[in-house]
Each structure stands twice: as C-alpha cells, then as structure tokens.
Amino acid sequence: MIAIRSPGEIEGLRRSCALAANLLEALARWIEPGLSVREIDRRAGEMIRERGAKSAFLGYKKFPGNICVSVNEEVVHGTPRDLRVQYGDLVSLDLGVVFEGWVGDTATTVALGEAAPEARRLMEVTEESLYLAIDKARPDARLSDVSHAVESHVTRHGLSVVREFVGHGIGRSLHEEPQIPNFGRPGQGPRLKAGMILAIEPMVNLGGPEVRVLHDGWTAVTGDGKPSAHFEHTVLVADQGPEILTVAEGKAEEIQRKLKHGGRS
Numbered sequence: 001m002i003a004i005r006s007p008g009e010i011e012g013l014r015r016s017c018a019l020a021a022n023l024l025e026a027l028a029r030w031i032e033p034g035l036s037v038r039e040i041d042r043r044a045g046e047m048i049r050e051r052g053a054k055s056a057f058l059g060y061k062k063f064p065g066n067i068c069v070s071v072n073e074e075v076v077h078g079t080p081r082d083l084r085v086q087y088g089d090l091v092s093l094d095l096g097v098v099f100e101g102w103v104g105d106t107a108t109t110v111a112l113g114e115a116a117p118e119a120r121r122l123m124e125v126t127e128e129s130l131y132l133a134i135d136k137a138r139p140d141a142r143l144s145d146v147s148h149a150v151e152s153h154v155t156r157h158g159l160s161v162v163r164e165f166v167g168h169g170i171g172r173s174l175h176e177e178p179q180i181p182n183f184g185r186p187g188q189g190p191r192l193k194a195g196m197i198l199a200i201e202p203m204v205n206l207g208g209p210e211v212r213v214l215h216d217g218w219t220a221v222t223g224d225g226k227p228s229a230h231f232e233h234t235v236l237v238a239d240q241g242p243e244i245l246t247v248a249e250g251k252a253e254e255i256q257r258k259l260k261h262g263g264r265s
C-alpha cells in the first residue's frame with residue numbers, strides 16, 4: 001500500500017523537506033578540500049540539531065553517520081572516516097532529517113573545484129535523469145514510468161544505472177512503500193495518485209553498473225573504481241503535476257526551470 005497523504009500531512013512533509021534541502025545546500029557550500037569525511041559528518045549533525053531536527057540516518061539499521069558522504073568511486077552510504085576530500089573530488093552528500101515527526105530526504109553531488117570533463121558529464125546526466133523521472137510522477141502514470149525515465153536517459157549517454165539501491169516512498173519513516181528502481185520497462189507497477197510522496201534518487205556510474213560494499217558494511221563503491229553520482233529529491237504527486245518538496249530557500253525558480261527543461265537550468 002502506498003500512502004496517500006492528507007493536506008495536513010503534506011504540510012508536515014513540506015516543512016521537513018524544506019529543512020533537509022536548506023541544510024544540504026548550506027553543507028554543500030561549506031565543504032572544501034582538506035576536510036575529513038568525519039568532520040563533514042560532524043558539522044552536518046550539528047547543523048541538523050541546531051534546527052531542532054534529528055538525522056533520519058543515524059542509527060538506522062545501525063548506520064554510524066549523521067549523513068552519507070560518498071567520494072568519487074563511492075556510490076552511496078559513505079560512513080564517517082578520516083579520508084580527506086581533495087580538490088577535484090566528486091562528493092555525494094545524502095541528507096535525511098526527521099522534523100516534527102516527518103522525514104525529508106535529499107541528495108546532491110558536488111565537485112570540489114574543477115572536476116574532470118567526464119566527471120562533470122556524469123553529474124549533469126545524473127541530475128537530468130532525476131528531473132526527467134520527477135516529470136513522470138503524475139497522477140495516472142505508472143511507477144515504472146519514473147524508473148524507465150532514469151534508465152533511458154542514462155543509457156543513452158553511455159553511463160550505467162546502479163541496480164542494487166533504489167528510491168522509496170517516505171513519510172513518518174525513511175523507507176516506505178513503494179521501492180523505486182532506477183530501471184525497468186515503462187507502464188508497469190502501481191498507478192500513481194495525487195497525495196503520494198516519493199523519494200526519487202538515481203545513482204549513476206561512469207563505468208559499469210557493478211557495485212560492492214566495503215568492510216564497514218555500508219560504503220558502496222563501483223566495481224571498476226570509476227566515479228559515481230547521486231541526486232535525490234522528495235516529490236509530491238499532485239493533481240497539477242509533480243511538486244518537488246526538497247527545495248532550498250531561494251531555489252524555487254531554478255528548480256522549476258530544471259523540471260521544465262529536463263534538468264538543464
């Protein structure tokens with residue numbers, strides 16, 4: 001069963017998602033070469049608590065961090081450690097908060113300074129695939145239309161979709177029904193309805209699709225050591241079309257533009 005949220009519940013999610021987006025934006029601006037992943041995680045935890053929220057990840061199935069920080073060939077679920085981020089690195093930041101009982105979940109990948117052209121292209125195509133997928137999240141569409149939008153855009157650009165991790169419904173819990181793969185044939189799965197809330201999150205590899213999990217039991221890395229990117233928004237399926245809830249202050253217009261133009265601003 002995919003929950004249909006009431007207007008009051010949607011307001012709660014709107015607040016948690018806006019907070020998550022503001023925090024992610026602030027964190028992405030704050031990070032710089034030389035910081036360790038542990039320091040980035042600690043700062044994120046402070047910022048979340050300063051705003052009266054809780055990390056949605058800390059302690060989830062014993063996850064040890066406030067957020068996930070995944071660098072270069074790391075795909076998702078990077079844990080706090082002493083690794084220092086460097087100029088030219090791709091850093092994926094995934095941030096989830098619980099605020100007034102509702103969860104908001106959002107992720108972005110940033111380049112520290114100048115990234116290699118192929119890494120930039122990886123980031124662009126991944127973000128575009130997110131917006132193309134969000135555009136499919138409309139009443140009467142089928143769930144796999146969202147999935148297919150990611151896969152078709154990514155493969156068209158010669159990149160690979162990660163299959164081991166998926167997007168998800170979200171509400172009072174971080175992971176609710178349905179699971180949202182980033183691949184699949186269109187026209188399958190449940191029919192979307194107004195009031196559903198979906199966390200859509202393409203994870204895309206520059207090389208092959210294979211991933212493995214490191215000995216910490218969490219950090220997922222690409223099988224071939226090539227970089228990976230990850231973008232995520234929490235989205236409301238509304239009668240008038242998809243509404244992105246994880247919008248940082250001052251970013252509404254930019255996000256609307258990206259939604260209209262398939263991720264290009």
Ligand code: MG
Binds near residue numbers: 167168199201
């Ligand atoms: Mg998520």
